[in-house]
Amino acid sequence: MVVVHENNALHHVVIIGGGFGGLYTAKTLAKANVNVTLIDKRNFHLFQPLLYQVATGTLSPADISSPLRAVFRKSKNTKVLLGEVNDIDPEAQEVILGDRTIHYDTLVVATGANHSYYGHDNWRPLASGLKTVEDAIEIRRRIFSAFEAAEKETDPELRRAWLTFVIVGAGPTGVELAGAISELAKTLKEDFRNIDTTETKILLLQGGDRVLPHMAPQLSKVAKESLQKLGVVTQTNTRVTNIENEIVTFKQGDQVEQITSKTILWAAGVKGSALGQVLANRTGVECDRSGRVIVEPDLTIKGYKNIFVIGDLGNFSHQDGKPLPSVAPVAKQEGEYVAKLIQKRLTGQTLPQFRYNDVGSLAMIGKNLAVVDLSFIKLQGFVAWIFWLVVHIYFLIEFDTKLVVVFQWAWNYITRNRRSRLITGREAFGEATTVTNDVPLTTIKVQEAYKVGV
């Protein structure tokens, strides 16, 4: 086992995770007098807020990804390391990867969160979540395969099941997915000969009493009405009690209902990534029910001044008593704060506690339809949609000049085209689960039941 020490006396900051939290920590440290190692399992940062556009065939994965090495090309104090951290030793100040151990002076853990299926992990293969590029490709495969299968189906009941989409969870991802599928169904109308894609049924189930619960109540109302106009049926105060044999069972009060659907998508629940539990075991720090690490006012963990937890993996409740939401702006501001605090400390100083500056939130519902909730103004409809577009383009450009995405949006908007609607990953579609093995791989075992995708 190689133990890697930085071979000079500079303070070594190790950042685990290249999401918004880790990325902004490293960017803010880029000119500081420290060495930085950024570790991620993937070689790219993913702009997760637009992942639903990959899942619905508007953008390609590369459009919303930035290669980490390219982002930090000019930051000569920063090393990018592709690898997965399995363990952390807070006493020896080391992070442990499969093939090496890296010593840190300061550690920033920003590995984010996954979906929670609320104890029903058997639902996971039945109801796709949307966290990774692979998730998006899988959802894209399922959605477009469903229309293909409906086109071929002669039994009207099965055809209806193929044209029924159930989305669990009406936060931003659930709402944006529902809206995008509805727009997609309209776009595809002329492409099919046997089905009318506008007969597509989209059911959005929400546990709480309104959609987009992190926004102002009047915007939730607008969002629900906008969805209704798009043909999305929204049902609030509703809990999913079972998913089995392509039937979703759900309960609203005492009323139990069932719906048959071939495409069930999961946009609910949060579960801190595995390193949260590792930290808990190693340091005694507390995690909340969702597995997120309870952090101190300065984003460190109790008893370890040199370990920070930021972004979706952290539970920061020192502002108004309830945890900050799991959104990109929180992770970004936390990363910037931590980077500044590290630099202050090097000169013997410190910073006041972290404070989140709520910049507001926004959600795209459909073409020309969005809701924007800012502290000073609330927008809806076309104006909100333009605002949404500008904000996202601004953020995308900030760390990677992807003007192409702008062209692409504009182009797709004008042509109503879904150019990225490849069914890949598995050549088969719909219920067929045949896996062919014409893709060369290094191990036979993997080759047998593996099909790479796009």
Place this chain on the structure above:
Amino acid sequence: MVVVHENNALHHVVIIGGGFGGLYTAKTLAKANVNVTLIDKRNFHLFQPLLYQVATGTLSPADISSPLRAVFRKSKNTKVLLGEVNDIDPEAQEVILGDRTIHYDTLVVATGANHSYYGHDNWRPLASGLKTVEDAIEIRRRIFSAFEAAEKETDPELRRAWLTFVIVGAGPTGVELAGAISELAKTLKEDFRNIDTTETKILLLQGGDRVLPHMAPQLSKVAKESLQKLGVVTQTNTRVTNIENEIVTFKQGDQVEQITSKTILWAAGVKGSALGQVLANRTGVECDRSGRVIVEPDLTIKGYKNIFVIGDLGNFSHQDGKPLPSVAPVAKQEGEYVAKLIQKRLTGQTLPQFRYNDVGSLAMIGKNLAVVDLSFIKLQGFVAWIFWLVVHIYFLIEFDTKLVVVFQWAWNYITRNRRSRLITGREAFGEATTVTNDVPLTTIKVQEAYKVGV
């Protein structure tokens, strides 16, 4: 089993395969007084000549794919069917899919070809071919993972193996891959901290006596010199005799050599797709040694005036005695010819035999470097490169207005950026073959050893 008859008296043309041959047959028939069914395993046409740009991280798969339904949206006589043909019954005039049987009046088989490993199918998993989007993603994963692994490797010999790329076959694909990897290595120079990516070694092995053997000899010479300038070592008259344990053994005359490489790519050999053999068994038609179907002067097969075989699956030798090359323009012209012949026949007429109008050929070697072989002029260098660009953009725009690709190229050219360099498909990289199962799938068996990609 459903037997689908078109429910009116129109002549029914069934086309199997949505590559260049099938696509242009269907397009040319779009306004004819026939019913057309276009069957493909995939829901998109792939612009294969640019696939190497996906494999080397410049373009996304969707940039070079056109959804078949979108292409034929306005062709109301054309049905697109996503499915795989397993069998053909020439007496009953039916094609047989897994779930249905379709009756045809005229059948056009255009299912193309795969790579041949010359009887060494055990090399397939060791040396990736480049035919499908999944192949391109797999090669992209291997190439970018190799640089990542080299960055982490401390043993100089292993590091060298990671930075060594062997490409077997110096036709257009092999030459373009070699050039693109060399350009990539230059682009990545500043992104890594421990390795100098410009030390990358690229070996291009060719069985024949020159690269790009389908072009004029003086252009082969130019291409070889251009490759040399890019640092690619080309070795002609060389046969690969073994691939094992990441060692390629090859023979030039009596001289046997070996090279250790972690990334071996296969761009040699042609093998007609499986339907060629099906046709041979069902109709007695002859196939050549590569499994391509020997066709008559009018592209039908012997004894069956209503079955055409076009594109890479066909062996047409009625022009100058040797088979037409397996390139897109041949398939395109054959498709157009067949479509016209079908229409002529409906009025009791016919056409003279098929003649290929050789429009010339071209290959991109590197930035500002290409070779163009036209009947009336031969171009090289920057002029050829611009010509290459214009021709490809023209073809891409012809059936799908993808101006975006133009922007993307221009942008990547200016910024020297490789934006599509995602390592996906498997989260691990290099020699690691760990397959995680966080992607929800419908069957557990598949889920266990499966990881979709992008």
